[in-house]
Amino acid sequence: xxxxxxxxxxxxxxxxxxxxxxxxxxxxxxxxxxxxxxxxxxxxxxxxxxxxxxxxxxxxxxxxxxxxxxxxxxxxxxxxxxxxxxxxxxxxxxxxxxxxxxxxxxxxxxxxxxxxxxxxxxxxxxxxxxxxxxxxxxxxxxxxxxxxxxxxxxxxxxxxxxxxxxxxxxxxxxxxxxxxxxxxxxxxxxxxxxxxxxxxxxxxxxxxxxxxxxxxxxxxxxxxxxxxxxxxxxxxxxxxxxxxxxxxxxxxxxxxxx
Amino acid sequence: xxxxxxxxxxxxxxxxxxxxxxxxxxxxxxxxxxxxxxxxxxxxxxxxxxxxxxxxxxxxxxxxxxxxxxxxxxxxxxxxxxxxxxxxxxxxxxxxxxxxxxxxxxxxxxxxxxxxxxxxxxxxxxxxxxxxxxxxxxxxxxxxxxxxxxxxxxxxxxxxxxxxxxxxxxxxxxxxxxxxxxxxxxxxxxxxxxxxxxxxxxxxxxxxxxxxxxxxxxxxxxxxxxxxxxxxxxxxxxxxxxxxxxxxxxxxxxxxxxxxxxxxxxxxxxxxxxxxxxxxxxxxxxxxxxxxxxxxxxxxxxxxxxxxxxxxxxxxxxxxxxxxxxxxxxxxxxxxxxxxxxxxxxxxxxxxxxxxxxxxxxxxxxxxxxxxxxxxxxxxxxxx
Numbered sequence: 002x003x004x005x006x007x008x009x010x011x012x013x014x015x016x017x018x019x020x021x022x023x024x025x026x027x028x029x030x031x032x033x034x035x036x037x038x039x040x041x042x043x044x045x046x047x048x049x050x051x052x053x054x055x056x057x058x059x060x061x062x063x064x065x066x067x068x069x070x071x072x073x074x075x076x077x078x079x080x081x082x083x084x085x086x087x088x089x090x091x092x093x094x095x096x097x098x099x100x101x102x103x104x105x106x107x108x109x110x111x112x113x114x115x116x117x118x119x120x121x122x123x124x125x126x127x128x129x130x131x132x133x134x135x136x137x138x139x140x141x142x143x144x145x146x147x148x149x150x151x152x153x154x155x156x157x158x159x160x161x162x163x164x165x166x167x168x169x170x171x172x173x174x175x176x177x178x179x180x181x182x183x184x185x186x187x188x189x190x191x192x193x194x195x196x197x198x199x200x201x202x203x204x205x206x207x208x209x210x211x212x213x214x215x216x217x218x219x220x221x222x223x224x225x226x227x228x229x230x231x232x233x234x235x236x237x238x239x240x241x242x243x244x245x246x247x248x249x250x251x252x253x254x255x256x257x258x259x
Numbered sequence: 260x261x262x263x264x265x266x267x268x269x270x271x272x273x274x275x276x277x278x279x280x281x282x283x284x285x286x287x288x289x290x291x292x293x294x295x296x297x298x299x300x301x302x303x304x305x306x307x308x309x310x311x312x313x314x315x316x317x318x319x320x321x322x323x324x325x326x327x328x329x330x331x332x333x334x335x336x337x338x339x340x341x342x343x344x345x346x347x348x349x350x351x352x353x354x355x356x357x358x359x360x361x362x363x364x365x366x367x368x369x370x371x372x373x374x375x376x377x378x379x380x381x382x383x384x385x386x387x388x389x390x391x392x393x394x395x396x397x398x399x400x401x402x403x404x405x406x407x408x409x410x411x412x413x414x415x416x417x418x419x420x421x422x423x424x425x426x427x428x429x430x431x432x433x434x435x436x437x438x439x440x441x442x443x444x445x446x447x448x449x450x451x452x453x454x455x456x457x458x459x460x461x462x463x464x465x466x467x468x469x470x471x472x473x474x475x476x477x478x479x480x481x482x483x484x485x486x487x488x489x490x491x492x493x494x495x496x497x498x499x500x501x502x503x504x505x506x507x508x509x510x511x512x513x514x515x516x517x518x519x520x521x522x523x524x525x526x527x528x529x530x531x532x533x534x535x536x537x538x539x540x541x542x543x544x545x546x547x548x549x550x551x552x553x554x555x556x557x558x559x560x561x562x563x564x565x566x567x568x569x570x571x572x573x574x575x576x577x578x579x580x581x582x583x584x585x586x587x588x589x590x591x592x593x594x595x596x597x598x599x600x601x602x603x604x605x606x607x608x609x610x611x612x613x614x615x616x617x618x619x620x621x622x623x624x625x626x627x628x629x630x631x632x633x634x635x636x637x638x639x640x641x642x643x
Contacts, residue, residue, distance in 0.1 A: 188279055191309035191322060194271050 002055035002151070004046040005109060006079065006116045007102055007133065008039040010063050010070035011123045019229060023092070035070050038118025041179045044186040045148065046116050047078045053151065056080040058109060062090055062101050068202050076189035076197035083109070087206040092219035095124070099132025101217055104210040106137060114156065115176040119144050130178035141176040142169050146183055261552060263559050265331075272313055272328055276335035279304060284339035291342060291465035292611055295457075297421050298343045298465050305347060306376025314351060315358070320371035325566035326500060330507035330558060337511025338518075341615035342465030344511065346379070348504050349417035349466070352623075353380030355497040356426040356442050360485035365444065369424055381422035383413040383445075383471050384494055391628050393428075394437040394491065398473060400429035405480045407431075407443060409451070409473040417622075419469030420454040423447045427471070428494050431487045440490035444482040451476030462614035495573075500565055501623055502576035506558035506583035509619040513551040513587040516594035516612035520544065523598045523607075540597060547590045554583035574636035581629035584619035591616040 010033040012018075018027045035043070046057040059074035061067050062085035071082035085105050093101060106112065115137075117130035127143075134141035146166060147159040157170040161180050189197075207217055215221060241249040265273065283304050291298050305311060313328040315321025322328070329351055336344035354373050357365055357380075372378040389395040398411025409429055413419075425445045432439030445452055455470025485493055521544060524535035534540050561579035565572045591613040595602035602609045620626045 188282065188304065188308055189275065190307055191272060191275055191313070194275065195268070198267075198271075 002049055002053040002114065003112045004049055004055065004057045004114045004116060005106055005112050006039070006042050006046045006057060006059050006074070007129070008043065008059055008061050008070060008074060008118075009036045009121045009123075009129075010034070010061060010067040011036045011121055014122065023226070025092075025226065033066060033070060035073055036118050036121045036123075038120060038122070038179070038181065040118075040186040041181055041183050042116040042118045043074055043077055043079065044184045045177075045179055046114075047187070048184065049114065049148070049151070050078075050080075055113075058083065058112075060102060060105055060109075061085065062093070062098055062105075065204075068204075071202050072197040072200065073189070075200045076193040077187060078190075078193055081203070082200065083203045083205060085206075085210070086204050089207045089212075089214065089218050092222060093217060094222035094224035095126050095128035095132055096223045097217050097221035099129045100136050100221065101207075101210070101212055102129065103133045103136030104212045105205060106133065108205070108210050113173045114151075115139075115174065117176065117178045119178045119180050127178070130176060134176040137174075137176070139174050139176060140171040141178070142171055143178045145177045145179045148177070148183075261556065263556075268322075268324070269328060269331060272310070272322075272324070273331045273335060275308055276310060276332045279308060279310075280335045280339035284336060284343055288340035288343070288465075289605075289608065289611065291340065293464075295459070295464045297467050298346060301343050302346060302376065302379070311347070311350065311376035312374030315354070315370050315374040316366075319366050320374040322374075325562075326503055327559065327562040327566050330503050330562045333504050334507040334511040334514070334555075334558075337508040337615075338515040340465055341508055341512050341612075341619075342463040344508055345417060345463050345466045346421075348501075348508065349381060350379040350422065351504065352497065352501045353382040353418065353422060353424065353426050355500050356382070356484050356493050357444065359496050359500070360442065360489065360493040361444075364481070365484065369444065373424065378423035379418050379421060380424040380426065381416055381418035382497065383416050383419075383425050383427040385413060385415050387412065387414050391625055393494065394440075396428060396430050396440060398427070398429040399433065400431050400441060400443060400478070402431070402480065407478045407480060407483065409443065409445070409476040409478055411473050412455070413471040413473075414455070415458065415468055415622075416471050417466055417468055419467060419471055420457065421467050425452075425471065426484065427473075428490045429473075431490075435488065437491040438488050440494070441487045442484040442490040442493050443478050444484060445473075445476065445478055449476055449478065461617060462611070463618055498623060499572050499576050502580035502629075503558050503562040503565055505619055505623045506554065506561065506576075506579040509580075509583035509587035509616065510551060510555045510558055512612050512616050512619065513547070513554065513583075513590040516587075516591040516609055516616075517544070517547050517551055519607075519609050519612070520547065520594040520597040523601065523609075527598075527601075534597070543593050543597060547593055550586045551590055554579075554586040558583050571636075574633050574640075577624070577629040577632040577636075580619075580623060581626045581633070584616070584626060587616040587619055588613075 013032040013034050020027050050057050057079045058081045059071050059079040060083050120127035142158045144161045145158045146161040149157040154173045156175050159166040310332050312321035313324045317323040333344050333348045400407040400409050427443050427445050428440055430439050431441040451474045453472045458468040524540050527534045558579045561575045594609045595613050598609050601607050
């Protein structure tokens, strides 16, 4: 069972800044962490490996600083790590990003399952996982809360919905995005941390993964961020108390409906 | 904190212990203190992190560190919960007789499982009538063919009942007093080896403390650690090793209480100001921080000396244990004082630090015994 886990380094939630010109998150020089949802994806990958054997490869696209996220993934137990790093990738939206990741996965070639967090803490789009499956033309199950079974080239999983969950079955290879109900991520081990310190992280550029120039970076992006604003603070509510509270409320509601 | 010039691996060990403490131990500390349940789930997390093996040689499945590494882990865990920390470090205490005096065969048999955290160990010396006077042991081990037959009762044994591997001090020749004591490895489940009641303690309530009862317990002769009659010496050498660990536990408790006191003082307002803005509180905090740091420096220095294999480390390790535990008691008491009425309530974490601190002045040799060791050492040194 060969598993690829796609992770993203996101700014530590305590330390977020925006680029005034591009309206994008500043990622350089900011303390990063692995996107929390991706931690569940890593944990699920490691559990599948513990149960079924094989290896787990962590994959990320990002600036050179994202290497630390990959080292953390190795400290947790991932076997290999690949960083997709090229100035040509800069400015990629979710379409271009998922294309780049899919090119790298094509290069890795031998895989049964791709795991992603359901969405990233910063962009919150939940596009990239499904995007990768689209580019690779493989099936996908999103919002997975439990992998029920993997056997004879197929996987069955519980997809979380607003009303409960659906059970879906898919042939392999398959891409799954996971939600936080799926597991409790482990902490790194000392041996893992030592291994991570000296591990070789492969760094691939656009040319290494045969990514078409027109489909990556700003040029390959279909999204343009026009404006980023902070939502206005919610105005203070009004509390109706004591006798006449009901009448007061009714009057206020009437006023609103005018 | 002073830069103690730790190695890269030691920093890694400390940071990982810190992460486990903040993410896994602190959130459950009050719950275990209340329920007195043995913290198996935390032990499992520690096992997965490889930290049970930090002081065990690599050839026996450990990480190849020593006492300082053990102290770094113990200090961090104790900052979260001294009860959980002692489950971890009492296992090391039970293991040290094997490390110090065990045969290669015994090390191969027992150390890998302890290093992996699959099995906990415990040390059995104290008896109802033999506390500070450890030479007054009543438990006997009589050789019969290729076995020893153990009889007697050990009490106040940390990890008793939950550990799998016990190193037990018993008299093989009562007529020789302390020179007639020997150490045996006894595995849980050995016929004739049972456990008494679990003690209801003031502090470190996450840890288990039980009686060990030996009733014609048949132990293979190969489980004798070292030679017959060397038990007392091995036990004292074990304490030389473990005292910096208790010091580290005390430093962790003091640091945890100090952190809580600062946090509280910054948000508690009286007379329209935070209490942290009052010089009276600042001076208390300053003394608490200085003494905690001094204790840490002494503990690390002693741990380094012990780890380097320096001869006659007894006086310094006694100083580290005694000073750090006295500091922990003082700092935790003052932390409760700073937090006032809130500090006295179980809803706030500081009263637990105060209850946990007390035992560090008592076990592994009371602080009065430590002063004896230091005093006698001074006199011996000056008569040379």
